[in-house]
Amino acid sequence: MGALQSLHGRPEYLDLAEKTGFSFEQIRVLHERFKQLSHNEETLRRSHFNEIPDLACNPIRAQIIEAFFDRRNYHQNGEGTVEEIGFEEFLVVMSHFRPPSLHMTEEQRENVRREKLRFVFNMHDTDNDGTITLEEYRHVVEELLSRSGALEKETAKSIADAAMLEVASISMGHMEPDEFYEGITFEHFLKLLDGFEIESRMNIRFLNMDTSTLCK
């Protein structure tokens, strides 16, 4: 019912709903939020994101924000970053976090999984070259640990090293002594997180209720 009503009010949502799989109600709520974030402008810039107080203490804030400006996450085979995003892009990026539907075939589940992992992979792969290099991975770990002050960079580095060695051993099996591991490709990334149920973790229950008045 509510969906129909809002459909009448906002015909342009139809297109977005098809594209992203959100319900009209959810789109409406997200649009409210979008306007709130952008101070009623048409586009969002990085500075808008940086103003969100709740996000301020998130250790990987930079990556999250960057993900919204990354063309790779727009389903359009684009590359590179953009300076400002409209509501459609905002919604498309959000749609990566839609929970999987209740009834899915194995194939669909696998696709969802790939898609979500791809999102994470893109987040790590900052220079866009298809591999997560050690430097990039170290950066991730450092950021992750940056909030637990007592740690030195050295620890983060060695953890990243350990993780990388783990990747090498999992994905390459064994290597000749003089081989070296370039970085994590997406295939390896899939293999690496084989047991990690991303489809049940990387999702948000998008509410139909407008909560934007409750947060800043």
Add this chain to the structure above:
Amino acid sequence: MGTSSVSRARTPCLLLLPLLLLCCSGGKCELQGSKPLAPDNAPSTAKPFINQINEPQAFPEEERVNLPVFTMDYPRIQVPFEFTLWVLLASFAKIGFHIYHKITIWIPESCLLIVIGLVVGGIMHSVKEEPPAVLDSNVFFLYMLPPIVLDSGYFMPTRPFFENIGTVLWYAVVGTLWNSIGIGLSLFAICQFEVFGVQDINLQENLLFASIISAVDPVAALNVFEDIGINEQIYIVIFGEGLFNDAVTVVLYSMFAFLADLPIVESSDVFLGVARFFVVGVGGVLFGLLFGFVAAFTTRFTHNVRQIEPLFVFMYSYLAYLVAELFAISSVLAIITCAITMKYYVEENVSQRSCTTIRHVVKMLATISETLIFFFLGVVTITTDHEWNWAYILFTLLFAFIWRGLGILVLSQIINPFRTIQFTFKDQFGLAYGGLRGAICFALVFTLPDNVNRRNLFVTASIAIIIFTVVIQGISIRPIVEYLNIRRTNKNLNTINVEIHTRVMEHVVCGVEDLCGQWSHYYWKDKFKKFNDRFLRRILLRDNRAESSIVSLYKKLELQNAIDFLDTPVGDLSAAPSIISLHDEMMEASRPKKKFLAGDVRKMHDILSRNMYKIRQKTMGYTNKYNLPDDSPTREILIRRHASIRRSLRAESFREMPGRNIPKSQRYYSLQPGGDLESAFALRRRSHGGGEVDRLSARLQPSGASARSSSRSLVAMRMLNTIKEARSAGEQPAASARARTPSPGGSASDERGPGGSSFRAPVPAPRRRSSGRAEGHEDPEHPGGGGGVEPVRPPQLPPPVGWVRENQDPGDIGAGDPLLRHSSQGPGGAGRS
């Protein structure tokens, strides 16, 4: 375990079982015989004693009774003696099941225990023995239940639990209410029919009975679910439901028991009942929190009395339980909350060994209690008086099944819209079918007051439903779940990458939720974490630096690795100083004591290289009821990791290397499994500008004969040598003295004779450069040891470089084993932030 060893070990144990049965029932027979004798026997033996002591010369004629050379006072020891025999019997039964593993795959253990109990009960019945004293409800609620609940609470997988807490509570509270009321009312309806002959059971009694049998006991189901790796959501819901509906059931029971006494129930009683429900629940949680925090706070000060550390966990949780019992509030909730609360803090405060002890003892007590309960269930089935009423019992079974199914179906439909991951119908079926009845139900039915008419019928019906669900559903649940193909999950992969991504995911989801202005448990988790870091940790922990779960997992892996190194088979490890911790000893004992030929460096390298390059993807179960969580991680990674630390520690020279050789990314070297370590090592080392390995092997070959036992640890030390050792009490003076002397420790260690110390010489060089502080402590307490003293010092294996700072707390120095203290973060703890 090889099959041959299984079959070999099986025979003696199968022999043991009947032997123990005989012994046990023999003991009973003796008791039977001695009981009637006791009145005249005991005084006659005791009298002379008393007389001799008190009034030796007063009645000389009695001195004709000589001092008994052999007396027997069975009644004196009867209770503990029989208890010990019961425990032993139950334990032997467990050994038996686990030796032949296939049995427990197809038939749940609880089922087997009941069967054995039936057999023993049959024997006891045939010799007219009384059932054991455990049936006293006080014994059950004061002694048998607490360990089981403590175990569940202590090993509760915290992260999934709090992620699903809403659902868990929903099923536990509402589901149990639903079941109790539904079953009670339906049974009352049945009672109206004259044909069944049970008209005298009134509504209150039906409800009382229904509240007894609606408690779900998930032991058997959980074992199966864990075995086949069912998805986390179902697992945790069953787990949590089992925990919390204990509480609900006990409340309901006491409420209905109270109501059953009243002739007329007024509506105000119902409201009071509801109010009481909240008092009981919230009160239990509050007491649990209180005692949990007190326990955590206490362990902050126990670092000088490590021996009694584990005691606090048990005493405080038991105290929480007893105090809750005192006020008749939910003792189960109290002890669970207490365990969850204290675990996180206590495990960081206490030493590693205390932590291990706590875990083992918790597991041990719980296993014994549970085994005994199922065992007694079997026994009692035979030995009590039954009142069999086909209709009532069959309808009980039917209704229990129907209402459980309906309840899950309806409650799932209600909760599903609120869940991110919804329960499919298959999941719901798994949930419904996993609802077996167990220990609580059994204990509660025996607490029924005698004035309840048809008490025996209730007892019979309860036992029937327990046995039916445990046997039929317990056996069939595995095939059904496998047939239905309910969504499964890989068990927790305990790798660093997964851990990292778990955290990444949490932050990403939390961040995006913030972005779109919505929140979920991540929001609360964040809030709690802040509160925890700011206040709780400061108050409760001695060393209160916040620690990421990634780091703690990493530490755990490191520690495990260090221990594993020391545990690789070698004869002389046992000759090491007595500080080897308990579980080191256990691990060691399980291995063959192989004597290495002196100087058999090659072979040793083989072993090491095999150990090093085998990829083990160990999984960590959630909490098996009967096993401790498996901590063993992938070793290989760490070994490689040590190599990488060492490289990175070798100061600047190394850092330039990759820059020169590899423009873009770090090189990663590897070996083939079982490959030649020595050459690879040499290669690796040389490639990083260190020629030490050559020196090392050169030294090794000649000194091999004397370096016998340490030859293995040599490589271990080399592997771990980048790790700094923290101060420990004994070595402090010597260490600091040496630190002050300018002469390098390498030569000092060389002086200690050829007995294996020489291997250390090449090692310290790189280390010295990087870590001046720790260097002095590298050569501990055997300065005069010469060839005789083994230089193997396993327990002082230092923590890796990453967290050495934390050991600077001067309070720790007295602790003795800086390494072991530090990764006390358990597997459960890793789940928390």
